[in-house]
Amino acid sequence: MNELLRRILFLPDQRSSLAREIDGLHYLVVSITMGGAVLITLIGGYFLIRYRRRLQDTARPHAGTLARPALALETVALVGLGTLFLAFWNVGTRQFIDLRTPPEDTLDVYVTGKQWMWKFAYPEGESMISVLYVPARRPIRLIMTSRDVIHSFFVPAFRIKQDVLPGRYTTAWFEATEPGAYPILCTEYCGTSHSEMRGQVIALDPADYERWLAGGAASTPAFAQEAAAQAERERAEAEPTMPSRGERAAARHNCLRCHTLDGTPHIGPTWAGLYRAVVPLEAGGERIADEAYITESIMDPLAVMHRGFQPVMPSYLGQITPPDVAAIIELIKSIRDVPRGPVVPWDGGATGGGAAAPGGTTP
Numbered sequence: 001m002n003e004l005l006r007r008i009l010f011l012p013d014q015r016s017s018l019a020r021e022i023d024g025l026h027y028l029v030v031s032i033t034m035g036g037a038v039l040i041t042l043i044g045g046y047f048l049i050r051y052r053r054r055l056q057d058t059a060r061p062h063a064g065t066l067a068r069p070a071l072a073l074e075t076v077a078l079v080g081l082g083t084l085f086l087a088f089w090n091v092g093t094r095q096f097i098d099l100r101t102p103p104e105d106t107l108d109v110y111v112t113g114k115q116w117m118w119k120f121a122y123p124e125g126e127s128m129i130s131v132l133y134v135p136a137r138r139p140i141r142l143i144m145t146s147r148d149v150i151h152s153f154f155v156p157a158f159r160i161k162q163d164v165l166p167g168r169y170t171t172a173w174f175e176a177t178e179p180g181a182y183p184i185l186c187t188e189y190c191g192t193s194h195s196e197m198r199g200q201v202i203a204l205d206p207a208d209y210e211r212w213l214a215g216g217a218a219s220t221p222a223f224a225q226e227a228a229a230q231a232e233r234e235r236a237e238a239e240p241t242m243p244s245r246g247e248r249a250a251a252r253h254n255c256l257r258c259h260t261l262d263g264t265p266h267i268g269p270t271w272a273g274l275y276r277a278v279v280p281l282e283a284g285g286e287r288i289a290d291e292a293y294i295t296e297s298i299m300d301p302l303a304v305m306h307r308g309f310q311p312v313m314p315s316y317l318g319q320i321t322p323p324d325v326a327a328i329i330e331l332i333k334s335i336r337d338v339p340r341g342p343v344v345p346w347d348g349g350a351t352g353g354g355a356a357a358p359g360g361t362t363p
């Protein structure tokens with residue numbers, strides 16, 4: 001019966017000590033509400049036919065004749081619904097308390113959510129990303145917090161779901177009933193790659209778990225290695241790429257107020273097609289726009305002025321972190337094939353073109 005209902009409702013396997021109980025309440029609520037809906041539809045249909053208006057009835061309404069039995073029926077229905085509500089509430093509360101109260105002898109794991117991955121740390125010192133190894137048939141308590149926004153830790157097979165908040169700890173517990181790999185999902189929309197914020201709980205036989213503790217991932221059974229490899233692939237996909245991080249850094253530092261990414265002229269030279277282009281310098285001579293030149297332009301813009309542009313770019317020395325500079329360089333590299341026209345300062349839309357001096361061109 002459990003198996004049939006589980007399949008009808010498309011629920012995943014029940015693999016924690018509490019999963020079956022939680023599904024039980026779910027089945028109860030779903031079957032009673034479905035039963036109620038069918039009953040009401042049948043009674044409604046019957047009344048529709050039985051009491052439909054016939055031609056000869058027009059002068060003789062039914063009203064008033066049923067007052068007493070109707071009242072009795074209504075009382076029965078109300079008491080019945082009230083009892084049902086109390087029954088749901090009773091079972092639900094008890095389950096909630098079970099879910100909130102971990103047993104005494106739990107194994108504790110610290111969980112940190114961040115855009116867009118799960119990190120796990122064991123009190124003994126191990127830590128890992130995306131993959132949580134636990135022994136099966138042993139209660140595990142998760143002590144969770146977030147480094148950035150609200151996330152939610154969800155393991156469908158265990159029927160646990162708990163919000164994870166920045167600046168606060170929340171807890172959840174489970175006991176995996178058998179070894180296996182169980183997907184973790186984030187169920188609180190947390191930004192662009194929310195849907196890729198995944199992971200795996202790998203429940204191992206206690207003996208295998210000891211082996212993992214001693215020898216690491218290489219000494220786990222094949223299913224565990226496969227699941228760990230998949231989690232690693234998913235994590236790599238969720239990781240933001242260098243150019244996209246560069247675009248965010250450039251926006252944060254207001255670079256994009258003066259520079260464009262699509263080749264259109266602006267206050268500063270466009271970044272489209274800049275990488276490895278030949279840049280004519282105000283002081284005479286020219287430079288190839290490689291990593292060194294780009295970094296110099298960011299740290300000491302007046303020392304390497306692009307010919308024809310105004311000396312308005314501030315120095316970012318001490319203002320910008322090396323990872324941000326690297327990400328911006330990767331962004332500039334990623335648009336080296338975007339076509340750029342003659343690189344001249346934007347004339348502010350003034351009539352006649354103004355003082356646009358000849359700029360550099362791509363070789």
Ligand SMILES: [Cu+2]
Pocket residue numbers: 113116150151152186187188189190194197
């Ligand atoms: Cu998330």
